Amino acid sequence: MKLPNSSLVIGILSAISGIYFATALKPAPANSQTANSVRVLTAIQKVSSPDKSSLVIADGKSVQESKEPVVGKAAWAFFRGDWSGTGFVSDSKLPESLDVVWEYEVPKSSFEASPVCVEGKVVAADLDGGLWCLDLKSGKKIWEVKTKFGFIASPSIHAGKVYIGDIDGVFRCYELETGKQKWDFQAKGEIDSAANFYEGNVLFGSQDATLYCLTLEEGKPVWTHSIDDQIRSSIVITGNKTFVAGCDAQLHVIDVQQGTGIEKVELESQTSSTPCCVGNQVYFGMENGQFVCVDIEQKKILWDWIDAEKSGGIRGSGSVAGSRVVFGTRGSQLNCLDRQTGKVIWQLNTKRKIDGSTVIVGNRVYVGDGDGQLLCVDLETGEIRQKIELSGVVLGSPCVVGNQLIVATDEGIVYCLGKK
Numbered sequence: 001m002k003l004p005n006s007s008l009v010i011g012i013l014s015a016i017s018g019i020y021f022a023t024a025l026k027p028a029p030a031n032s033q034t035a036n037s038v039r040v041l042t043a044i045q046k047v048s049s050p051d052k053s054s055l056v057i058a059d060g061k062s063v064q065e066s067k068e069p070v071v072g073k074a075a076w077a078f079f080r081g082d083w084s085g086t087g088f089v090s091d092s093k094l095p096e097s098l099d100v101v102w103e104y105e106v107p108k109s110s111f112e113a114s115p116v117c118v119e120g121k122v123v124a125a126d127l128d129g130g131l132w133c134l135d136l137k138s139g140k141k142i143w144e145v146k147t148k149f150g151f152i153a154s155p156s157i158h159a160g161k162v163y164i165g166d167i168d169g170v171f172r173c174y175e176l177e178t179g180k181q182k183w184d185f186q187a188k189g190e191i192d193s194a195a196n197f198y199e200g201n202v203l204f205g206s207q208d209a210t211l212y213c214l215t216l217e218e219g220k221p222v223w224t225h226s227i228d229d230q231i232r233s234s235i236v237i238t239g240n241k242t243f244v245a246g247c248d249a250q251l252h253v254i255d256v257q258q259g260t261g262i263e264k265v266e267l268e269s270q271t272s273s274t275p276c277c278v279g280n281q282v283y284f285g286m287e288n289g290q291f292v293c294v295d296i297e298q299k300k301i302l303w304d305w306i307d308a309e310k311s312g313g314i315r316g317s318g319s320v321a322g323s324r325v326v327f328g329t330r331g332s333q334l335n336c337l338d339r340q341t342g343k344v345i346w347q348l349n350t351k352r353k354i355d356g357s358t359v360i361v362g363n364r365v366y367v368g369d370g371d372g373q374l375l376c377v378d379l380e381t382g383e384i385r386q387k388i389e390l391s392g393v394v395l396g397s398p399c400v401v402g403n404q405l406i407v408a409t410d411e412g413i414v415y416c417l418g419k420k
Contacts, residue, residue, distance in 0.1 A: 075118045076399040076406075078234075079154040079194035080317055080357065085236035085276040087319035089361045093403040096364075097386055098376070098417040101404065102139030106130060111408035114154040114194075114357070114396030121176060122399075122416070123162055124408050125151035131164065132414070133179060136401065139416055143179035147172075153204070154234070154396060156195040159216070163202050165191025171204060171212070173219060183219040187212060192272070194234035196242070198256045203242060205231030211244055213259055223259030227252055232272035233284075241296070245271045245284050251294055263299050267292070274317040274357075276325075283325050283339065285314025291327060291335070293342060303342035307331065310349075316357040317397065319365070324379065326365050328354025334367060334375070336382060346382030350375070357397035359405075366405065368394025374407060374417070390415060 080087045106126055115124040121142060122134040127150035133142040149168035156163045157176060165171040169187040174180065189208030196203050201222050203213050207230040213222040229248035236243055237256060244252040247270040253263040269288035276283050281302070285291045289311045292304040312331025319326050325339040330353040336345045352370025359366045364385065365377040372393055376386040392411025399406040404418040 075157075076116055076401050077118050077157040078116065078196065079114050079156070079397055080234070080236070080274060080276065081359070081397075081400070083196055083236065084238045084278070085234070085274055085317065086278060086321075087276060087317060087357060087359045087397065088321045089359070089400050090321075092361050092400060094361050094364075094400060094405060095403060095419045098374075098388060098405060099420045100388075101416045101418045101420060103416070104132070104134055104139045104141070104414045106132065106412040106414075109412035110392075110410045111412060111414070112395045112410065113151050113408070115399045115406050115408050115414060116155050116157055117399055117401045117406060118157040118176065122406055122414065123155045123157065123176070124414050125153070125155050125164055126412065127151065129166065131155070131162070131174070131179070133176070134414065136404065136406075136416070139414075145174065145179050145181070152190070152192045154194040156197070156202075158197045158202070161216070163195040163204075165193065165195070165204055165206070167191070169206060169208070171195075171214070171219070173202075173216075185212075185214055185219045185221075189230070192232045194274075196235040196237050198237055198240075198242075201256075203235045203237070203256065205233065205235060205244060207232065209246075209248075211235070211242070211254065211259070213256070225252075225254055225259045225261065229270070234274040236275055236277055238277045243275050243277060243282050243296075245273060245275050245286075247272070251275070251282065251284075253296055263296070265294050265299060265301065267301075268304075271314075273314055276318055276320050278320050278339075281339070283318050283320060285316075285318065285327055285329070287313040289313055289329060289331065291318065291325075291337070291342075293325075293339065305335075305337060305342045305344075307333065307335075307347075312353060315355045316367075319358040319360040321360040321379065326358050326360060326379070328356065328358060328367050328369075330355065332370075334358075334365070334377060334382075336365075336379070348377060348382050348384070356394045359398045359400060361400055361405075366398045366400075368398075368407060368409075372409070374398070388417065 109126045109128045120136045129147040131145040149166045162174040172184045173182040187206040189206045193205035211225040249267045251265040269286040271286040280297045282294045293302045310331035312329045334348040350369045356368040363379045374388040392409030
């Protein structure tokens with residue numbers, strides 16, 4: 001069965017999501033309802049900046065020790081770039097000013113998922129069940145796969161394979177080179193979660209409130225871990241731990257080898273935002289507009305931030321670079337906070353809400369706004385460097401590979417930006 005028109009699909013999904021969160025939301029306590037309120041809940045330990053040596057990928061080794069390509073140079077294989085979800089590229093040849101190098105349109109379709117790119121192949125998944133592989137240099141189609149149901153989850157690429165789940169709960173593995181399906185696995189609920197990898201296994205979450213761990217080669221179950229409500233966030237891994245921020249208003253710390261729970265940290269709201277991890281700290285936003293820093297070793301929220309004057313939930317994921325964390329809100333605001341204290345460094349008011357995720361490239365921040373623009377913002381000052389007009393809104397994350405940046409919009413267009 002083919003899905004209805006994509007714009008209708010987005011409207012229905014947004015309405016359902018809004019109803020769910022509105023009815024289940026736990027309100028923030030009164031003492032956090034002041035403009036730019038920051039509560040420091042315990043002492044904060046200084047951690048290292050997220051340079052190349054501190055980025056941790058699937059096998060628990062640093063980028064320098066792993067065979068995986070360094071994020072932003074040769075590959076962007078995961079929704080947030082690296083397996084820790086930092087959304088940060090320290091060393092990139094991306095031009096200061098971007099032009100549209102090519103665009104690929106899928107008529108009458110829409111992209112909510114983020115594109116990824118490995119070995120010169122861009123992979124994007126649409127809401128009509130199309131999985132597209134495009135040539136990075138030319139934008140020409142290499143292969144396409146059509147399925148019955150659409151994709152909200154972003155694809156993930158590992159060891160020459162593409163892994164992705166759909167809204168019917170089917171998780172599939174494809175050959176990156178040809179698009180040939182290798183195997184599939186049926187979960188019990190919709191899959192919005194981008195996959196991640198650990199020691200020969202692939203992990204993803206589902207709206208059936210379960211974190212699944214399957215074998216990479218055959219898709220056989222290794223273990224499952226259940227929580228009390230839906231898992232919509234993508235999976236991030238650092239060392240032998242994965243962090244799941246769920247609709248049950250808890251941050252779950254789970255051992256990726258055994259699938260056993262290590263710790264839970266109580267939150268004040270549900271979240272579908274994917275956390276970003278640096279050292280012992282985990283950063284993410286929630287549906288009530290709070291953005292928090294959780295210390296895993298101390299098992300506590302170190303600080304939380306909320307702007308009551310421009311309240312709006314946080315759907316996108318934040319990015320971390322050095323001492324700063326940057327994220328957008330549905331209150332039409334891009335925020336840069338000191339990641340050790342939660343204090344505001346700068347704020348940028350945008351025309352429309354921001355549902356997409358940020359990416360930091362050197363000293364620049366890239367994010368799509370609800371007005372159909374890709375914004376380039378100075379990380380130090382919060383000043384806009386460039387506005388790029390797009391056809392449609394970027395609901396996912398930009399993908400950065402070498403001297404090019406790739407985004408996909410809800411009007412069914414994949415853009416490659418760089419220098420013509």
